[in-house]
Amino acid sequence: MATSRHLLAILLTLIPHLVYSNSSNGFFYQELLNGNGNGEIHFNGVKLHVESEVQSVFAVRGSNVTLPCRYWYDPVLNTPRKIRVKWSWLPPSEEHESDVLVAIGHKHRSYGEFKDRAHLQQLHPGQISLLLTDVRLKDSGRYRCEVIDGLEDESATVDLELRGVVFPYQPPHGRYHLTFQAAQKACAEQDSAVATFDQLFSAWQDGLDWCNAGWLADGTVQYPITQPRQPCGGLSMAAGVRSYGFRHRHLHRYDVFCFSSSLRGRVYFLEHPEKLNFTEAAEACREDGGHIATVGQLFAAWKFMRLDRCDAGWLADGSVRYPISYPRANCGPSEPGVRSFGFPSPHHKHGVYCYSSQ
Known part of the structure; x- marks a missing residue:
């Protein structure tokens, strides 16, 4: 009899801690108090x-x-x-x-x-x-x-x-000079980031064709080919994104594919009475209330704002380029794109592309 009373007392103390679901399937969970006094639920048939x-x-x-x-x-x-x-x-x-x-x-x-x-x-x-x-x-x-x-x-x-634009980039001192860390720095200086594979693949689907291999964000080295040719993997290979796989981030050197997204300010060709060398170009942009545009800013303006200008101009990295959204005679190839004259001597005279945050 004493044992029966003892078991009944235990059951009576447990009843207040049993909480049953109102649903007809009989699922329930039991609330147990842990050491710090907070309720913790052990689910039985309830799915989160x-x-x-x-x-x-x-x-x-x-x-x-x-x-x-x-x-x-x-x-x-x-x-x-x-x-x-x-x-x-x-x-x-x-x-x-x-x-x-x-x-x-x-x-x-x-x-x-x-x-x-x-x-x-x-x-x-x-x-x-x-x-x-x-x-x-x-x-x-x-x-x-x-x-x-x-x-x-x-x-x-x-x-x-x-959403954005992918562009291949190599520094002024030439092809295949960038370690992975240097590639990250180069893209950041151009107001961009190292592109991911998905971003490069999307750019390839949109027609990007480039025969120089470049770093991607995951540490692989790849390049997009839309028109197979002998120097770019051979004529027997189908169009696609060619891959060198993962390379040593400190020892191996390549170019880089950078990614730039929407532009907050505006890029414009500075109307100036005369051509300028690189130093004069940078100063002219400052006097106009802005600064000389980066490569990433020019590509973003071309992609998102349809910037179209058939005049070559200095950019912040010392390159000379111009954006064409509507191809026409005497303005380069028949496809839209940002044309490049490379890295001429800083003493040469050209126009300049400026950037303003206003």
Whole structure:
């Protein structure tokens, strides 16, 4: 009899901690108190789901973009849950994710390059989308939306891809002089970033044809060919993106493919009464309230603003180029593009392309 009373007492103490679902299928979860007094749920038949309704989202530099994500329970729970939301980011050239934002309820914290630019959108029940403001060139990559409820942990991914233009680049001292680190620096100096394979592949689909091999963001070396020819892999090879595979980032030297996105300001050909050498050109742009344009800025202006000018002009790296959106006689080849005269002597006289943030 004493034993029966003892068992009954134990059962009576457990009953208040058993919580049953209102659904007819009998699923339930049990709430156990852990050492610090916070409730932790051990699910039994309740499934946590996390989903992004799209695989990829596209944006341009300087814009705001929303990466969609939502969560729900099956069967539906009638009691609100306190969950932890975490957004992380895997850049194209990296192996490990970085924290973007962590949130509990309506409180959140953003990290690193995303500090004060990453915000959680919770406009509807279950919505935990990520809003990124002032998108930057390096923001492209795979983003993971993770929901943690007690011991349950589910996630979904969405890719952020930037719209832009890919251009091959080699420094003034000639072909195949850039290590991977030097390639990163060269693109950054041109207001751009090292292109990803997806960006180069998309450019190839749009007609980019270039026979010099260049670094990509993942450390591979590749080049796009739309018209097979003997010096570029041979006539027997089909059109495509040729690959040298992964190369040693410190020992091997190549050119680089850079990527530039939307332009915040404007690029313009400076109307000047006379031609200018390189030093005079840079000074003329400063006197006009701007600065001499970079190669990336000229390509972005050509791509996004249809800049079209049949006059060669200095750029910040010491090259001379001009943009053609509407091919015509005496303005180079029959395809649109940015024409290049290479790196003439800085004493030669040319026009100049300036950039203004206004």
